[in-house]
Amino acid sequence: MITVKDITCRLGSFHLQPTSLELHEGDYWILLGPTGSGKSVLLSIIAGLIRPDSGRVLKEGADITHVVPERRGFSMMVQDFALFPNMSVFENIAFPLRVRHQPKKEVQKRVEAMAAQMGIKYLLQRSLRGLSGGEKQRIALARALVVKPDLLLLDEPLSALDQMTKRELIEELRGIHREYGIPVLHVTHDFEEGISLGNRMAVIHQGEIVQRGTPEELSQHPRSPLVAAFIGMKNIFKGTIEFRENTPHFVKGEVCFELPTGRPGEGTVAIPSEDIVLSKAPVESSARNILTGEVREIRPRPPLTDVLLDVKSLPFTATVTSKTVKKMGIQPGMHLFATFKVASVKVF
Amino acid sequence: MKTIFEKVFIFLGGLLILFLVIPLVKMVFSLDFGIARKVIADAEVLQSIILTLQSALWATVIGIVTGVPLGYLLAKKRFPLKSIVQAAVDLPVVVPHTAAGIALLMVFGRHFFGGKIFSVFDISFVGTKAGIVIAMTFVSAPFLINAARDAFASVPTRIEEVARTLGATPFQVFYRISLPVALRGILSGALLMWARGISEFGAIIILAYHPMVTPVLIFERFEAYGLRFAYPVAALLVLICLVLFSLFRFLASKREKDK
Numbered sequence: 001m002i003t004v005k006d007i008t009c010r011l012g013s014f015h016l017q018p019t020s021l022e023l024h025e026g027d028y029w030i031l032l033g034p035t036g037s038g039k040s041v042l043l044s045i046i047a048g049l050i051r052p053d054s055g056r057v058l059k060e061g062a063d064i065t066h067v068v069p070e071r072r073g074f075s076m077m078v079q080d081f082a083l084f085p086n087m088s089v090f091e092n093i094a095f096p097l098r099v100r101h102q103p104k105k106e107v108q109k110r111v112e113a114m115a116a117q118m119g120i121k122y123l124l125q126r127s128l129r130g131l132s133g134g135e136k137q138r139i140a141l142a143r144a145l146v147v148k149p150d151l152l153l154l155d156e157p158l159s160a161l162d163q164m165t166k167r168e169l170i171e172e173l174r175g176i177h178r179e180y181g182i183p184v185l186h187v188t189h190d191f192e193e194g195i196s197l198g199n200r201m202a203v204i205h206q207g208e209i210v211q212r213g214t215p216e217e218l219s220q221h222p223r224s225p226l227v228a229a230f231i232g233m234k235n236i237f238k239g240t241i242e243f244r245e246n247t248p249h250f251v252k253g254e255v256c257f258e259l260p261t262g263r264p265g266e267g268t269v270a271i272p273s274e275d276i277v278l279s280k281a282p283v284e285s286s287a288r289n290i291l292t293g294e295v296r297e298i299r300p301r302p303p304l305t306d307v308l309l310d311v312k313s314l315p316f317t318a319t320v321t322s323k324t325v326k327k328m329g330i331q332p333g334m335h336l337f338a339t340f341k342v343a344s345v346k347v348f
Numbered sequence: 349m350k351t352i353f354e355k356v357f358i359f360l361g362g363l364l365i366l367f368l369v370i371p372l373v374k375m376v377f378s379l380d381f382g383i384a385r386k387v388i389a390d391a392e393v394l395q396s397i398i399l400t401l402q403s404a405l406w407a408t409v410i411g412i413v414t415g416v417p418l419g420y421l422l423a424k425k426r427f428p429l430k431s432i433v434q435a436a437v438d439l440p441v442v443v444p445h446t447a448a449g450i451a452l453l454m455v456f457g458r459h460f461f462g463g464k465i466f467s468v469f470d471i472s473f474v475g476t477k478a479g480i481v482i483a484m485t486f487v488s489a490p491f492l493i494n495a496a497r498d499a500f501a502s503v504p505t506r507i508e509e510v511a512r513t514l515g516a517t518p519f520q521v522f523y524r525i526s527l528p529v530a531l532r533g534i535l536s537g538a539l540l541m542w543a544r545g546i547s548e549f550g551a552i553i554i555l556a557y558h559p560m561v562t563p564v565l566i567f568e569r570f571e572a573y574g575l576r577f578a579y580p581v582a583a584l585l586v587l588i589c590l591v592l593f594s595l596f597r598f599l600a601s602k603r604e605k606d607k
Contacts, residue, residue, distance in 0.1 A: 044509075047509070047512075047513050048512075048513070049509050049512065049513070068512075068517075069509075069512040069513045070512050070513070070514075070515045070516055070517055072513070073515075074513055075513055075514055076509070076510050076513035076514075077510070078506055078510060080504075080506065082504070082506050082507045082509075082510040083507075084507060084511070084524075084525050084529075085529055086525065086528040086529050095511070095514055095516070095524070096514040096515045098524075099511075099514070099515045099516040099517070099520050099524070100515055143514065144514070147514070147515065153513065
């Protein structure tokens with residue numbers, strides 16, 4: 001377990017407020033925040049690259065606040081890959097072993113095994129020239145993991161990649177996290193990336209963690225408009241994906257609706273609140289998901305209004321115009337139908 | 349189709365290139381085989397050329413040993429009075445070289461403290477090869493320091509930080525990553541420093557008129573015997589320099605291609 005306790009740091013005009021964080025085995029923490037929010041500073045402090053003004057960093061209870069980065073056993077991977085341009089692919093991955101003076105045979109064996117696992121064995125003898133972004137990031141990941149670190153620090157690791165490569169690497173990171181169980185601290189400004197990977201999430205703004213919890217909790221109960229705006233997505237649910245009549249369905253408690261894609265097992269889905277149509281009677285349309293719920297709350301944010309529905313105790317939010325609310329006479333306690341297309345459901 | 353704008357620039361730039369190249373080419377080509385042979389056979393000329401190349405090489409070695417660490421610090425570290433240190437590095441480039449020679453003499457002359465310290469080791473800087481070396485080092489070190497600084501600055505700090513988290517000590521990061529990546533820039537700076545050392549005249553004549561480096565020899569022959577006796581020596585030195593530098597450039601580019 002790695003613990004960050006009341007860390008503060010002043011860098012020029014930036015000020016990191018007292019920050020604490022606990023990283024347990026199996027945790028995949030997403031540190032979400034806009035540019036300049038201090039998320040990378042926090043990461044650098046944990047890595048040992050920046051010394052905090054006060055507070056402590058603990059590893060398995062031992063104080064490592066003043067331990068140099070190379071003795072911490074935390075591998076870092078960054079947005080622009082940071083591959084060593086003077087080395088081949090093999091030498092890049094071998095670097096952490098070489099600086100630890102591992103015997104040659106051992107280096108050869110472990111680099112090859114790691115490269116095979118990442119699917120880049122065919123690249124080993126190449127120089128870095130002409131490699132794609134995805135290949136470079138796989139090399140960086142292999143290099144970070146070859147020594148089996150106690151913590152993986154990821155600083156915007158997917159921001160420089162195209163959408164397709166990004167999806168592939170998300171799968172890769174998930175697999176690695178499942179297999180190794182190493183705690184991960186992943187810094188990003190991309191909520192979708194965060195929700196695809198993280199099981200813990202903290203939103204950081206102006207040097208302060210403003211809220212933390214599971215991605216689901218954050219989306220359902222954003223403690224401030226800022227968190228809500230940054231997450232930018234409502235109706236995020238974690239539940240089970242099952243196949244019914246050969247189509248994937250999301251199931252949580254009594255609620256069940258159809259999904260466009262999905263693999264059986266645990267899954268997270270999101271329905272953009274703008275895509276939910278409210279009506280007093282069931283509407284006949286191409287939309288296949290129709291749920292019923294009771295209006296709990298009406299939150300105006302002109303010119304729109306968020307209508308919070310209780311669908312068999314699952315909280316749904318539908319965003320409609322304020323005019324609609326008036327015209328339909330929507331009030332708390334009212335029963336409404338919520339309709340949305342299968343295609344508008346996002347599956348993570 | 350070239351625009352008028354481009355044509356004007358090509359004309360102006362071309363004018364300068366011609367001005368730079370024509371005198372040297374004319375001098376080298378005036379050197380016919382007979383004269384060249386006589387000059388090479390002249391022991392004084394040959395000795396001075398060897399002395400010049402050697403002294404400049406020693407100056408460059410001193411420059412590498414001390415200038416590479418300085419360049420690294422300037423590129424990568426923050427420290428008090430850094431801008432003043434940077435200005436001091438550039439100082440030798442802007443002071444007249446004879447003035448630099450006088451200044452050196454006032455530290456390393458026999459009766460001054462630097463001279464006294466080194467006299468303990470039986471090293472004197474006046475009228476000696478050691479004097480030539482320190483004069484060359486003084487005026488040419490900035491070229492190497494600045495080249496090393498720029499080369500280290502071009503190595504992203506992020507890469508060095510990632511290497512630290514992967515288990516490398518600061519020294520391992522330096523010799524496994526920063527230095528290899530910056531090496532090309534440093535070598536080209538060293539070459540420049542060597543060339544600048546070979547061409548030094550002003551600071552050397554103050555400290556060590558004798559033993560005679562080639563630029564001093566050229567000056568002396570011109571003063572004593574005139575152009576006809578001075579230009580073959582000058583042409584020979586220019587020729588040797590051109591051959592050496594072309595060779596280094598060629599090797600450097602070949603090494604880069606081999607990678």
